[in-house]
Amino acid sequence: MCGRIAVIASPEETAAFVGIGELESFPPRYNVAPTQPILVVMAGPQRPPGSNLPDRMAMLARWGLIPAWTKNPADMPLLFNARSESAIEKASFKTAMRHRRALIPVSGFYEWKKLPGNRRQPYWLRPRKGGLVALAGLMETWSEPGGSEIDTAAILTTGASADILHIHDRMPVVIQPEDFARWLDCRTQEPRDVAELMRPAQPDFFEQIPVSEMVNKVANVGPEIQDRVEPLPEAAPERAAKPKVEKRKSSDDGQMKLF
DNA sequence: CCAGACGTTGTT
DNA sequence: GTCTGG
DNA sequence: CCAGACGTTGTT
DNA sequence: GTCTGG
Numbered sequence: 518m519c520g521r522i523a524v525i526a527s528p529e530e531t532a533a534f535v536g537i538g539e540l541e542s543f544p545p546r547y548n549v550a551p552t553q554p555i556l557v558v559m560a561g562p563q564r565p566p567g568s569n570l571p572d573r574m575a576m577l578a579r580w581g582l583i584p585a586w587t588k589n590p591a592d593m594p595l596l597f598n599a600r601s602e603s604a605i606e607k608a609s610f611k612t613a614m615r616h617r618r619a620l621i622p623v624s625g626f627y628e629w630k631k632l633p634g635n636r637r638q639p640y641w642l643r644p645r646k647g648g649l650v651a652l653a654g655l656m657e658t659w660s661e662p663g664g665s666e667i668d669t670a671a672i673l674t675t676g677a678s679a680d681i682l683h684i685h686d687r688m689p690v691v692i693q694p695e696d697f698a699r700w701l702d703c704r705t706q707e708p709r710d711v712a713e714l715m716r717p718a719q720p721d722f723f724e725q726i727p728v729s730e731m732v733n734k735v736a737n738v739g740p741e742i743q744d745r746v747e748p749l750p751e752a753a754p755e756r757a758a759k760p761k762v763e764k765r766k767s768s769d770d771g772q773m774k775l776f
Numbered sequence: 777c778c779a780g781a782c783g784t785t786g787t788t
Numbered sequence: 789g790t791c792t793g794g
Numbered sequence: 795c796c797a798g799a800c801g802t803t804g805t806t
Numbered sequence: 807g808t809c810t811g812g
Contacts, residue, residue, distance in 0.1 A: 521796085550794050610783090674785095733797075
């Protein structure tokens, strides 16, 4: 799945990667969580033939898609992911899937591996070749009862590729640069035409870096949260190497008596 | 027809 | 346990 | 995704 | 808004 991302490339690098002329300046963000603004790239408005107008546009959207028909967002869970296998038919995603497919350029994402004993080992995953990666996304504009509009977005997920499975069974959908135009072209490409793009990334596309639990806290936003650490041991902690002394007096059964 | 849901992940 | 906030 | 809150009345 | 369930 994908519930935390990092966006640390420069605006210039990001603009070049997604085929946009220019982007407003923004700082590197090492720890971006749902509900926060993320950069979303979409196909631009239709152009007359030979026009110089850009064919792509970028915008900020709240990470957490709110379907257009939503009356009260509090009634919905936070839709920061959408399952690619079913998004075409789900009420919450189908219109966005048809009309508002998007790319979300990131430097990488974080994934948590569950270990025995409620422990979790976070990993930072970034493209092995370096640079940026484009995640498949959906955009939806929600109109508040008051009248103002909020742009929102979700990241599509698919099954994890083989090398990622030991961490988690889901991962974000990655769109390769040669497929950007087709993915974004909602005019001529029906959802079923781009379904084959929503597949697990090529194995070993991502480098997996175990990182400390610093990333857990959204308030930690510095580059040090991506420092490699020794991962927690896979096995449950060694049990009773030094057996604990029985704490209770033998005469006490340890049960609280209610009366 | 109207009422009510509309979601992901993970876990059992 | 469940919801909200980031 | 994870972390942290989760409440009322009344008074300043 | 659109689909499902009754």
